[in-house]
Amino acid sequence: MNSINKQTITKMGLYLIMAVIVIVMVVPFVWMLSTSLKSQEYILQTTPQLIPDPVTAESYVQLAERIEIFRIFFNSAFVAVMTTLGQILVSAMAAFAFARMEWRGRDTVFLLYLATMMVPAVVLVIPQFILVRSLGWINTYAGLIVPTLFSAFGTFLLRQSFLSLPKDFEEAAFVDGANRFTIFWRIILPLSQPALATLAIFSFMGSWNAYLWPLFAARRPEVMTLPVALGVLQSGPRALTEWNIVMAGAVVTVIPILLVYLLAQRWFVGGITAGGLKA
């Protein structure tokens, strides 16, 4: 009898913690959503109201009127998807070279990779801008995608993951006559799905939310991305009182990544059996 009670109490305790976590994480966003559904007159109230009354989608309509929302949304999506795919491929290949192959100078070169992560991006923007301009890539998709493919973060993340896979795999595969690429493609990558999914999420998110580089590199509406467009929206004197439109923009920005996360999560969890603690 006692052990059942103890288990129930533990379980209830866990559920309580879970509930608190969910509330803490989610409530601020509920507020954001509710503000976006308020009509203009109700925003500047001194007592914050969580449920809007009346509910209206007028801020979204106004958002679509002020900026070319569909084109800009497409730009963000296209750039984010291409950047994610590119980053994963490039980083995985480099991580493989660092984690599963022996060669002279390997650790030094890896240190170089790490070192590039330690310089604040802001000082690099101007030289990068001059470089990309001389390539003729300003205001093109290439200019938005290519320079961002080579962050050392992805390589670092995947290297750690590849390192934790047992070494025996390669030996067995070599015996069977496989070459490096086959090992990479058919063994290492499939086994690293959690890490790949993680990188996919971060790549997508990084590209989707990026403001500084796209601000410089993509100013025309044909290539402009969401954060930059919303920045323009928030800059007029009316923005002070038009929080509902600002929040509508925020909602539009958050929802796609959430969807990507949900998708990637399935990939993430799907490849797993009982890897951790059981409740």
Added chain:
Amino acid sequence: MAGISKIRNWGWVLFFLAPSLLGLLIFIVYPITSSFWVAFHEWNLLSPPEFVGLANFQELWTDADFWRALRYTLLFIVMYVPSVFVLGLALALLLNTKITGISFVRTATFLPVVASWVVVSLIWKWIFNPAYGLVNYGLAGIGIEGPAWLFSPTTAMYAIVITSIWKDVGYIALLYLGGLQSISEIYYEAAEIDGAGQWQKLKNITLPLLTPTMFFVLITLLINYFQMFEQIWLMPMPNSSADRQLEVIVTEVVKNAFSYNRMGYASAMSWVLFAIIFVITFAQLKLQDRWVYYELD
């Protein structure tokens, strides 16, 4: 025979490494060396750079604003990194269980991560609002008068640390989860056969095998947070003393580069920051042999 296989090995290394390394050299390393060169000049972008030798670095040494920014950066790291390191791990262990509804919780913790700091700062500035916000409302409920959080530097620090933890803990947990779920089943099965309990599994299998991920998390946190920028730029209330005095190194860099037109000085500051981060990371890399296991014996 050994010679040929060595060449073949190099061939493979190049094949895998080339795209990444080439891109890195062109788009990252070259601009980095450019900015290094600029650090020895005074440059307002409108006129050609003017060589000043070590003047920028000398100025940094006596620049009270820089040292203040460094102090605040360190303060933030000391408060934030251990907290989120531990909380993230605890959260990951929780999320890795099979309780019903856990994937819902997982999604919930990731919401703050995907939102940009622009959005998050808007929301939390409201929550920390001294007169209308939730925090002081709650504190008043238990009889405490809450401070003007985002108006003065010290209290703003606390508020920003809390907000940052809220925002990042899901991300850190996700990184740990990746590591947790990569731990091969075999180890747990073997342990179970040996009769190991939950706590022992955690201590002898999970934690040691998680050390590569922990290493990654620690290095990433340190590298990222020495360069922290957005929350300090966005959160303090405009024209308050928090706004005017709470600066970290990268906000100083941005001010000098884009507001004061001193690209050279900003570059010099970035390079000093780089040196600091490099030394710390290098130390971590050397220390990793002591505590990071890549395979269990």
Added chain:
Amino acid sequence: MSRKLGLFIVSLMLIISIIPAVAQDNVTIRYFTFSAAPDHLEDLDAIIADFETQNEGITVEVTTAPFGDYFTLLQADVVSGDAPDVFELNYENFVTYAANGTLLDISEYLSGDAPYYPRALEAFQYEGVQLALPETFSTVLLFYNADLFDEAGVDYPTEEWTWDVATLAAEAINALGEDTWGIYQPVQFWEFYKKAAQNGDCEFFNEDMTESTINSEACVETLEMMMSFMENGLMPTAAELSGVSDSELFLNGDVGMIVTGIWMFGAFAEADFNWDVQIEPAINQHAHHFFANGVAVSSTTEHAEAAAAWAEFLTASETAAQVRVDSAWELPALDQPAYFENYLELTPPGNREAVFLALESPVTPPVIERQNEMQDAVNGLITQYVDGMLTAQEALDQAKDAIDALIQ
């Protein structure tokens, strides 16, 4: 194979035949602006349309950026050798760009009969050379909540008001209730130099700009006077405001008077109470902010004549003036009362004449090359004074040291 070759040659010929059609005498001028987005893009298009009709062969291409990022992006363009042909500048940044040779001497291209305000035209000269054209101006006035004045039984502000009288009015209104404030006037750099001009004896610099005199007795007095409103409870502190902006405070009907710019006319039109404007009260004399935006031609442009023509049209043509006035998109810096007739008719506010009356006592910001650093330094010290960490004298002494270091 030959089929493919034939196809290729035909396509090549088609392409080649199109090129001459495109590479005509058509000149494209690139114009970069911050004031047009997000609210006035259509108005700008209307001006462009008229210009292109009157100037066949010239096309104007517009890029915009938010004000906060604008100058960074402009610098990036200049440094990468691709500056826009024509771009906007505000007065504070004009000096930097002029001093670095990025602007074209526009005087030789001017038609000569554009009716600019002489004072505005001078503002955009550097060492005697006309390097930009004044585009718009705005000024800062006293806005007051007429209903609150009625409730407190106080007469509305007049042109003869001094700050002593204003203080009395503020006290009366403040007494109306706990949530009602008498006045709001920020204690920061821009307000400070204007108040210094109203005082008349406080100068930020000495005659030849070699030393700062910001810590003189008159200046300390001025700063203390600005602070007195908060000290006497007539004006909310930052913490009491709790993140509400001064505009929101006014719109909520919680403050009797506020000092802010005429660009708020549009936003304040939504107010549900009666309000109006008046020129600012004087200390020893009147002084009003004169903010101006200008338009400049890049010194590296390849189409100087076309670019200058556009710059002049944008700043001085009747079309441009009318569009601006009708859409409340700032005011053209032109000495043509006829253009402003419509503007004066609009309400609220009723007393729009104050806008032009204020122009009789204009004050421009003290500008040095390291402008932003000076502003930040002075603002930082003023904030410390406001928070009670320094006395006014201490704050201004340190400000003097900081500024002296910057003008070396």
